[in-house]
Amino acid sequence: MQSAKISARYGLLLSIIALICTALSAGVYFLTKDKIDSAVAKQQIALLSQVIPPQYYDNDLLSSCRAPNSAALQAVRIGKICTAKKGNQITAYAYETVAPDGYSGNIRLLVGMTPQKEILGVRVIEHKETPGLGDKIETRVSDWILSFTQQKITSDNLQDWAVKKDGGKFDQFSGATITPRAVVNQVKRSALILAENLAQLEAENHQ
Template sequence: MANKSMQKNGLLLALFAIIATFLVLAVEALTADRIKQQLREQTLRSLNEIVAPELHDNDLYQSCRLLQADALGSSQPQPLYRAFVNQQPSALAAEIVAPNGYSGAIRLLVAIKPDGEVLGVRTLEHKETPGLGDKIETNKSDWIYSFAGKVVRSEEDDRWAVQRDGGMFDQFTGATITPRAVVQAVKRATLYLNEHSERLFTQALPQCQATAENNATEANYE
């Protein structure tokens, strides 16, 4: 009897585990598109914040192309947005990754002028500690605004570090790892974008998937 009872309980537990797993997967599938849409809207808001309307007369999101470069912090191609005014290059913006945040990778958006001056940086996604590392968000702190107007002179530009490391950027009380990771990532990406800006404005690059899908949808309605 005891063995049968144990077997029955084991089967019930296995059944509940299967049902729970199915429910989790179903919720993920149902919310995946919504999450993608929210991320897209957040990226668009951030783009419009750091690349002002007067700096482009083209559709920034439709200009999205995929760029693969180690300097962007990922082995995967990252979105690159090219801004023009009267067909003249005015700004480059790229999604980049700071892989060494305190709680994992931090996704960022950085924009520069053709001369290398940083227009701005925004945080797109992170898992940093609430109350400490989350000060990279604009609604928690104005720290991220400190990148605007800065220029990376060279790879040896030691100003691009937190103050604890002798640099010009504040660190957070009790959380140096997060700002250090962000500063390093922005420096790396800014230097790359500046050094290759002329090519990046003209090079034929793969179209971002979301942009390609939107174009196909629009074409179907025409």
């Protein structure tokens, strides 16, 4: 009987402690949520500004981001699309896409492109490529990713959109061709489909 009473007391004590911990955790969350959200937003804006220069827009670029409705865009792994406007005119798009055929799996990319099919910039958001080889797609390791800047993609220059080993104009890495090939091919695929769907994107932005 005494043992049961002790167990009940311990159970009640543990319940009270758990309740207090939950309340404290909730309190900390609500106190820090705005600061965390603000920090995340600043990081996202900083990343977006690397693929769409600030002089291209005067709208709230972050709040313009949305998931695409087009099945064609989804089919080439285009995710969130952000629309840059200046004077209420669309000047560029920034979109997330995924190269599925990296050496070590998916490579998440952020691409900036104008309606005139000029690539403003490309950055790697996430990857699992081999350090010292495939990680040269990162700006902290190499400036290779900057080779996309101000490159246009048209029906007349598609052969250029490949690594040099495949007959294109983009450098590959010594001992690591698969990674740059995956990035170049995905930028090419996604940019072409986005360009084909510009009219629909513009219409959606005016709804």
